[in-house]
Amino acid sequence: MNVVDLRSDTVTRPTAAMRAVMAGAEVGDDVLGDDPTVQRLEATIAERLGLEAALFVPSGTMANLLAIAVSTRRGDEVLLHIDAHPFQHEAGGAGMFAGVQLHPLGHGGPFLDPTEVLSAVRPPNDHYAPATLLCVEDTVNKGGGAVYPLDRLRDLHRAAHGAGLATHLDGARLFHAVVASATPADVRVRGFDSVATCFSKGLGAPVGSALVSDRERIALARRYRKALGGGMRQSGVLAAAALYALDHHVDRLAEDHARARALGDGLATMGFDVEPVATNMVYVGVDDGPAWQQALSEHGVACFAHGPRRLRLVVHLDVDDAGIRRAIEAFGRIG
Numbered sequence: 001m002n003v004v005d006l007r008s009d010t011v012t013r014p015t016a017a018m019r020a021v022m023a024g025a026e027v028g029d030d031v032l033g034d035d036p037t038v039q040r041l042e043a044t045i046a047e048r049l050g051l052e053a054a055l056f057v058p059s060g061t062m063a064n065l066l067a068i069a070v071s072t073r074r075g076d077e078v079l080l081h082i083d084a085h086p087f088q089h090e091a092g093g094a095g096m097f098a099g100v101q102l103h104p105l106g107h108g109g110p111f112l113d114p115t116e117v118l119s120a121v122r123p124p125n126d127h128y129a130p131a132t133l134l135c136v137e138d139t140v141n142k143g144g145g146a147v148y149p150l151d152r153l154r155d156l157h158r159a160a161h162g163a164g165l166a167t168h169l170d171g172a173r174l175f176h177a178v179v180a181s182a183t184p185a186d187v188r189v190r191g192f193d194s195v196a197t198c199f200s201k202g203l204g205a206p207v208g209s210a211l212v213s214d215r216e217r218i219a220l221a222r223r224y225r226k227a228l229g230g231g232m233r234q235s236g237v238l239a240a241a242a243l244y245a246l247d248h249h250v251d252r253l254a255e256d257h258a259r260a261r262a263l264g265d266g267l268a269t270m271g272f273d274v275e276p277v278a279t280n281m282v283y284v285g286v287d288d289g290p291a292w293q294q295a296l297s298e299h300g301v302a303c304f305a306h307g308p309r310r311l312r313l314v315v316h317l318d319v320d321d322a323g324i325r326r327a328i329e330a331f332g333r334i335g
């Protein structure tokens with residue numbers, strides 16, 4: 001059966017044109033500082049985000065971990081949303097490798113509230129782990145793919161900096177936010193000390209993320225990447241795919257957003273409980289998430305239950321209009 005794969009935007013396969021660019025990439029040993037394509041990618045993404053430097057890493061998880069490690073000391077506390085990726089889905093790496101304590105906030109709604117952030121910063125006292133970093137996620141994966149309003153981002157980094165915290169933006173889907181808000185990337189990330197962004201989520205690259213920040217943090221992150229075994233040799237083959245994705249697959253994210261809206265509207269018209277669709281994710285409330293996941297898979301639609309009563313459907317480069325129609329039909333046949 002030909003499956004419509006809506007499990008994640010990470011399932012995309014490199015296009016023929018992307019593979020051709022990868023095959024022709026000029027490469028060297030990046031651990032020795034010799035790979036011109038990796039260097040070009042790092043310079044390109046740093047410039048695009050208006051920051052000084054970047055580091056190409058294997059995954060968003062490593063980009064977030066390095067961001068946390070370079071802006072904290074062991075024993076510090078990191079403030080973040082309870083649904084944030086490092087708290088929910090990064091295998092406890094921040095505690096395991098950076099030695100920090102994660103302090104989850106924001107138990108209602110997708111966005112962090114600056115007042116709540118400030119009230120979580122406790123005064124110096126030997127009983128407390130000092131909060132030294134705020135992490136913000138945009139778009140908000142478990143928050144329905146929501147896009148932070150720009151003024152909320154600004155209020156958050158201002159509040160955090162005012163309280164002496166550094167700030168990190170987990171922009172795994174930064175370019176979805178850029179396209180949905182029609183705001184350039186450098187404007188969206190302005191004021192954050194570091195940004196993680198992924199080339200493999202919706203942009204269609206097979207592997208790779210970047211940590212983007214100032215020169216000092218990136219130099220330290222490079223050493224920590226090496227310590228974690230994340231130094232890669234002829235990684236220009238992968239950087240070439242990321243560069244291709246930045247050139248060819250950013251603007252087209254608008255198509256994914258339109259298809260996600262069509263999917264959400266179609267399901268809502270049929271009476272399903274659909275959360276507001278802001279980017280490429282459609283969250284649907286159901287009576288039994290795992291049972292729906294199973295039933296949909298039997299009808300050729302792959303997706304994940306996110307919790308006992310919530311399904312997540314993610315639209316991406318490899319999903320066309322026919323795939324959206326098939327997904328809607330499958331819901332109709334089951335429901």
Ligand SMILES: Cc1ncc(COP(=O)(O)O)c(C=O)c1O
Pocket residue numbers: 058059060061062064085137139141170172173198201209
């Ligand atoms: C918001 C967010 N941050 C970070 C990551 C981690 O990325 P990776 O799977 O490349 O480690 C993900 C993965 O889906 C994500 O959704």
